[in-house]
Amino acid sequence: MTLSLWLAFLAMALAATFSPGPAVLLAVSTTLTLGARRTAYSSAGNAVGVFLVACVAVGGMGLLFKAWPPAFSALKLAGAAYLAWLGIKQWRHAGQVGAAAMASAPQGSSRGAVFRRGMLVACSNPKAILFFAAVFPQFMPPGAIDVMRFLLLSLTFVACTFVAHLSYVLLTAAAGARIMSGPRMAILQRGTALLFIGLAITLAFE
Template sequence: MTQQTWIAFFVASWLISLSPGAGAIKSMSTGMRYGYRKGLWNIFGLQLGVIFLIAIVAAGLGAVLAASQHAFMVIKWLGVVYLVWLGIQQWRAEPQPIEFHDEGGHTPRQLVVEGFLVNASNPKGIVFMLAVLPQFINPHAAQAQQYLICAGTLMFTDVVVMSGYTLLASRVLSALREAHHIKWMNRTFGSLFVGAGALLATFKRSAE
């Protein structure tokens, strides 16, 4: 991978990470409820999801999902159901005081798993990776090394962006501590999750 190619992918990575999506919603929701430090576990899970998506594309399975209507629809609707489920859980959450410690609420392991599933269950991300990554991969050079460079670059930009979303939510949104404020925010984030699921449900492959 040449330096010019890497710079182009670096720019693309920022655009990918900054694009509003389920990961950003999950980061803000977690930051609001648990604070920045505990929100890092969610960010870690999101990055595991990014690694999973890149590994799928690198292994060629992304092409299978892009070519198979049945496989695509199964993964797509699993993602829709999961996002809607997160939205319902957030909507029904009790307006409890926001926690900034590790006791109570979700455990770090639960936050990691949820973050992973948000990215890993997104077929739009798989197809998007399939469309973007090959443009930066030299087929005549070592494939593994190039995919590792792309993965590291995308993870770096995503960690920075998701950390910003989490920190913003923990510092700004957490200032609203009254019960009716927290209830309003829970329902706002719940609606955003459901909206992200509805948007995913309308996603179609470019071939369709």
């Protein structure tokens, strides 16, 4: 794979990963509620989920979705339901930060739970599978799957995802330090909850 081709993919990956979406919103809301350190587990989970999505897409799931639309619809509705659940949960715990949030929801605030939540958000996005199914073939040799090139491209995308999330987390932590208590924090958390629910509705009816 030539350097120019890899740089073209890198530019595309950075543009895609820095565009706000469910995973970025999850990173922001987790930072506001549990802090930047705990959000690192969510970002790691999302990176693992992105790699799994790439494997599934290249393995033919994207073609299945195109050939059999009900499969895409089922995954789309499942993803929408999960985003809506995250929004409702965020709304219920609005105003709680750090230790208070972990004390009130111990089952959903452990490192493992935060990691799984990040991974599920990545895996429940059917658009991501179609994205990889459409983009990866353009950077692969015609009519073949180059394993080394696939690993290079997918790990490049995973690294871009982690860098994008880390950037949003640091920005949120810096801004949130001024509003980590009081009614403004509750308003901000309820705002992210409504965004989750809005994304769920958009995904379900798009």
